[in-house]
Amino acid sequence: MAYFDNIRTFVRVYELGSMSAAARDQRISPAVASARISQLEEYLNVRLFQRTTRMLNATEQGKLFYPGACRILETIEEAEALVSSVTLKPRGSIHVAAPLGVGRRLIAPVVPAFKKDFPLIDVRLRLSDRKLDVAAEGLDIAFFLGVPEDSNLRIRKIADCQRVLCASPDYLEINGIPESGSDLSTPAHACLNLRFPGAPEFQWPLQTPDGVKRFTVTGPFESDDGDVLTDWALNGHGIIIKPEFEVLDHIRSGALVPILTDTPPVPIQMACLYSHRRRQDPKIRLFIDFVSGHIRTVLSNQAELGSAATISGIAKG
Known part of the structure; x- marks a missing residue:
């Protein structure tokens, strides 16, 4: 597994352009990330990155290795997903992003219930109102409000929000x-x-x-x-x-x-973005279905309260 961990770290360093950013993303120390890259370089007998105190750039060998490294990780993830679907015990981590309001009020409250039903799945929730690059930031699912810019990712509409x-x-x-x-x-x-x-x-x-x-x-x-x-x-x-x-x-x-x-x-659309490949992973599919159902229920219940609250608010105003 150490070799695959080294490849995962290489891919995140390449995508994020920073050893420290990749370390934070993988929840390891910068020293561990650096050691993994060094081990991979020693194994391949090439230099994958040019590193200085101010910048980090992939070498030609690193650029050549990146697509193959991605395919290796994709193959492993697909194999793990197949095993999970057969055993009905999906496992692993899901990296999820959402706007602050959506995340705090609609997604975070349901994460413990999801974890209770699927104890082998860990949810890494990142909340931010800034625009995110799903692929570059290593996200599995990104919830959003509105209409996303042109993207080769799949979009699943959840609801129209008043x-x-x-x-x-x-x-x-x-x-x-x-x-x-x-x-x-x-x-x-x-x-x-x-x-x-x-x-x-x-x-x-x-x-x-x-x-x-x-x-x-x-x-x-x-x-x-x-x-x-x-x-x-x-x-x-x-x-x-x-x-x-x-x-x-x-x-x-x-x-x-x-x-x-x-x-x-x-009204504004609420939806989520994900890659076609990730949608095949049982744990990703389970999380999207679980959260989407919860959101629709909450919004439906609040719609009734909202009509009464709006009338009451106008009267107070």
Whole structure:
């Protein structure tokens, strides 16, 4: 197994371009990662990486070895998956990513139940609102909201999530309640947006009597953390557009008030990305099915509460 561990470490170092990043990814120390690469180089009698104190680059031999190393690991994973499917005892680790709101509220709560049903499977959950490169970061499954950029990965839709525009009572008392989507584009209102490097101009799509219309919005605050935006809204700093499940408790308590409910935001798709090869792995298939069923149940139950909460929130506002 040591040889295969060395190959796994080589592949992650090659993909991540960093010994320390690969070590963190594999939950080993940088010294162990470096030793594995050295052992592999000694076995192959070639130098796989040029290493300096500032950078690490694959040599020509390393570039040649990488595709074959990937095929070796894929063959092992496929063989293990076949054995697991026959024994009905899938095992191993699943590396899962999700946005902060989705992960905290919909996925993390169900992981212990999944582990109880499938004790031989470990779940490594990574939460981030930034865009992730599924292949480069060694992920098996990536949950997301919206429409992904062009990808050769498979997409499995889970549900359409209702969204809501809301702000705190204090904000609305000071700035007034928007009467139309056009009001959101004026300097009178601050819209809080999720920002990533290279993000395009912000446009919020609303369902109007004339069809879907997009309104360009701006505001003084932006963040790459969706929960930070919610905190700002709770503190009276602006208006947010959020999946209903993320802010339902705040609406029910009156801390946030729904606005423009006659022209609500277009629902947003919740789905997951995975490679075709990974979908054949029983543990990946089991996790996607398990979590997807849980999410649909939660969203269905919250939809009933959401309608009542929205009406109540409007009344309080």
